Amino acid sequence: MQSPVLRLLMRRLGISLIVLIGVSMLIFSIARVIPGDPARIALGPNATTEQVANLRAEMHLDDSLVVQYGHFVADVARGDLGMSLYTNRPVTLDIAQFLPATLELVLFAGVIMVACGLPLGILAARHKGRWQDNLVRLFTLLTVSAPSFVWAVILMLLFAFYLPLFPIAGRISDIYEIERVTGFLTIDTLLSGNLLAFGNALSHLVLPACALALSGIGQAARLTRANMVETYDRPYIEMAQAYGFFPSRIARMYAFKPSLIPSLTIIGLDFAAMLGNAFLVEAVFAWPGLSRYGVAVILRKDLNAIMGTVLVIALTFLIVNIIVDLLIAFLNPRIRHSTRASL
Amino acid sequence: MTKLLEISDLTLSFKELFATTDVLHGISLSIAAGERVALVGESGSGKSVTARIILGLLQETKTAHITGDVVFEGKDISGMVRRDRARLRGTEMSMIFQDPTSSLNPTFTIGRQFIEILRRRDGNRAKADCLLRATEMLDEVSIPNPERVLASYAFQLSGGMNQRVMIAMALANQPKLLLADEPGTALDVSVQAQTLDLMRNMVTDHRTAVLFISHNLGVVREFADRVFVIYRGNIVEDGPTAAIFADPRHAYTRALMSAVPRITGAGLPEVPEVSEAFLAPQISHGDVA
Numbered sequence: 281m282q283s284p285v286l287r288l289l290m291r292r293l294g295i296s297l298i299v300l301i302g303v304s305m306l307i308f309s310i311a312r313v314i315p316g317d318p319a320r321i322a323l324g325p326n327a328t329t330e331q332v333a334n335l336r337a338e339m340h341l342d343d344s345l346v347v348q349y350g351h352f353v354a355d356v357a358r359g360d361l362g363m364s365l366y367t368n369r370p371v372t373l374d375i376a377q378f379l380p381a382t383l384e385l386v387l388f389a390g391v392i393m394v395a396c397g398l399p400l401g402i403l404a405a406r407h408k409g410r411w412q413d414n415l416v417r418l419f420t421l422l423t424v425s426a427p428s429f430v431w432a433v434i435l436m437l438l439f440a441f442y443l444p445l446f447p448i449a450g451r452i453s454d455i456y457e458i459e460r461v462t463g464f465l466t467i468d469t470l471l472s473g474n475l476l477a478f479g480n481a482l483s484h485l486v487l488p489a490c491a492l493a494l495s496g497i498g499q500a501a502r503l504t505r506a507n508m509v510e511t512y513d514r515p516y517i518e519m520a521q522a523y524g525f526f527p528s529r530i531a532r533m534y535a536f537k538p539s540l541i542p543s544l545t546i547i548g549l550d551f552a553a554m555l556g557n558a559f560l561v562e563a564v565f566a567w568p569g570l571s572r573y574g575v576a577v578i579l580r581k582d583l584n585a586i587m588g589t590v591l592v593i594a595l596t597f598l599i600v601n602i603i604v605d606l607l608i609a610f611l612n613p614r615i616r617h618s619t620r621a622s623l
Numbered sequence: 624m625t626k627l628l629e630i631s632d633l634t635l636s637f638k639e640l641f642a643t644t645d646v647l648h649g650i651s652l653s654i655a656a657g658e659r660v661a662l663v664g665e666s667g668s669g670k671s672v673t674a675r676i677i678l679g680l681l682q683e684t685k686t687a688h689i690t691g692d693v694v695f696e697g698k699d700i701s702g703m704v705r706r707d708r709a710r711l712r713g714t715e716m717s718m719i720f721q722d723p724t725s726s727l728n729p730t731f732t733i734g735r736q737f738i739e740i741l742r743r744r745d746g747n748r749a750k751a752d753c754l755l756r757a758t759e760m761l762d763e764v765s766i767p768n769p770e771r772v773l774a775s776y777a778f779q780l781s782g783g784m785n786q787r788v789m790i791a792m793a794l795a796n797q798p799k800l801l802l803a804d805e806p807g808t809a810l811d812v813s814v815q816a817q818t819l820d821l822m823r824n825m826v827t828d829h830r831t832a833v834l835f836i837s838h839n840l841g842v843v844r845e846f847a848d849r850v851f852v853i854y855r856g857n858i859v860e861d862g863p864t865a866a867i868f869a870d871p872r873h874a875y876t877r878a879l880m881s882a883v884p885r886i887t888g889a890g891l892p893e894v895p896e897v898s899e900a901f902l903a904p905q906i907s908h909g910d911v912a
């Protein structure tokens with residue numbers, strides 16, 4: 281019984297590895313054809329030609345692209361992403377510092393997306409053609425019609441500026457000194473037992489997460505509605521009705537689960553897309569995440585840092601996809617039991 | 624004899640934005656406790672909508688406009704509030720569908736679905752107790768290895784097996800009335816015949832009244848005590864099965880009898896021609912003596 285899921289997991293891991301290698305090759309080549317000498321940029325205009333040549337040698341920049349890539353892979357295999365020319369620290373350290381803020385934002389937005397999008401979709405499907413449906417459709421059309429950074433600005437103006445319910449920028453007020461354990465402030469504040477600080481971190485999180493989640497909510501709701509409307513036409517729904525189950529129970533138990541399965545893949549992709557959108561939302565809310573770092577290192581042609589950032593984002597993307605696939609396998613008995621029962 | 628179900632002068636029309644379609648034009652039909660009654664007619668004649676009205680489902684559709692009485696166990700279903708109608712479904716009445724495999728939920732095991740259905744009768748019934756009852760029922764429909772079936776999903780079982788499961792589910796709560804809307808026409812002919820036999824034995828044992836809906840007069844002959852022939856929303860002839868087969872008087876009934884069921888598809892009969900005589904008034908052969 282375990283083997284189909286295990287096989288699926290192995291296959292997904294294999295594919296992910298191939299994708300990761302592909303992405304790294306692509307970015308590796310692109311980063312190197314951007315005009316400008318990274319060693320010269322790093323050392324500044326006052327460095328001597330000799331100093332620049334030394335740094336170039338140290339970075340293997342004079343070797344062929346293939347050899348350079350070989351060096352890179354060997355380093356990565358050892359867990360070494362090299363030094364950042366921008367911060368003068370190991371790239372792994374930089375990422376460990378900035379990634380949790382972004383992940384916290386994206387995860388929180390993902391939870392909001394699922395927690396609002398799915399129920400809205402169910403509501404609309406259950407009341408298809410009635411005012412509840414029209415209201416949800418209007419709302420979702422609105423949310424998908426503007427990108428998240430526009431929502432970021434709108435939400436900030438509405439709920440931080442005109443109606444100062446939430447803080448305008450940052451992750452937490454300066455007055456709190458929180459010991460860094462996971463890098464997720466909502467977790468670290470709880471670990472330190474400081475509930476006030478937790479509330480403060482949470483209130484900083486609300487607006488950027490909502491801005492990031494809004495278009496995802498719209499998509500998730502529309503998708504869930506469409507799939508559920510289709511499921512409602514299936515004979516097993518008629519059978520459930522013929523057995524007199526409450527409409528709410530039919531919606532939750534009989535119609536929702538089969539409809540969720542096709543929605544999940546897209547929701548997973550939406551979730552991954554939020555990683556990209558997070559860059560702009562972070563910029564609006566001065567959120568100290570990976571985005572500022574990413575933009576800064578690209579502008580300085582900081583090769584190691586670019587590669588590190590891209591790899592981490594690709595990896596997160598792939599992990600999300602694997603989790604979604606496993607979730608689908610868990611929900612869909614056809615995948616779990618791909619064989620017929622032998623009777 | 625007191626009737627379990629008594630339908631009188633039932634009309635149904637669908638009122639849509641620009642048009643009104645009359646589907647049933649005042650049909651009357653009754654079923655006594657434990658009686659097996661067949662409703663026969665061609666596609667679109669209004670058989671399934673009749674079943675959906677008896678179940679109280681169509682009453683909840685906004686566009687459906689229904690008049691007439693549907694009295695079940697002395698109570699008028701049309702006059703009931705929604706919740707009371709729902710209470711009858713799955714307990715006092717249940718239904719068997721055309722395609723067993725797609726009528727069972729693909730995301731729950733058979734066992735889980737049995738538990739849900741048994742809890743329609745008794746919401747607090749223990750899981751183990753439900754499964755015990757389910758095993759009993761599966762035994763009755765001659766399913767070997769019931770425990771294994773309970774742990775399976777519908778897509779893991781054959782169509783014939785699923786049909787037996789459906790029959791077992793439909794009778795698990797000891798309903799007084801079973802509605803069977805072209806049961807098993809999605810299955811192949813020999814499997815269909817086998818499961819119909821089984822269904823007949825089951826309803827006889829449980830003394831369940833049945834409304835059997837079919838295109839096929841041949842199947843009906845072996846199954847039903849009484850037959851109602853429906854044509855375009857009108858009952859055109861009714862009476863004991865033997866009487867109707869011995870002496871079909873209405874032009875439409877005769878046409879149905881001479882029609883050959885097609886082997887392919889759902890076995891829909893091809894009625895040779897449509898004639899004015901089909902619209903002649905209802906002919907009743909009276910009740911079972």
Ligand SMILES: Nc1ncnc2c1ncn2[C@@H]1O[C@H](COP(=O)(O)OP(=O)(O)OP(=O)(O)O)[C@@H](O)[C@H]1O
Nearest residue numbers: 637644646664665666667668669670671672673684
């Ligand atoms: N919800 C609905 N809205 C509008 N018209 C409907 C609806 N349900 C059924 N009808 C119409 O009512 C008529 C009778 O339908 P019904 O399903 O009862 O036919 P049937 O006798 O069961 O036919 P079949 O043998 O093909 O199942 C058909 O013309 C159908 O188009």
Ligand SMILES: [Mg+2]
Nearest residue numbers: 670671672804
């Ligand atoms: Mg029908």
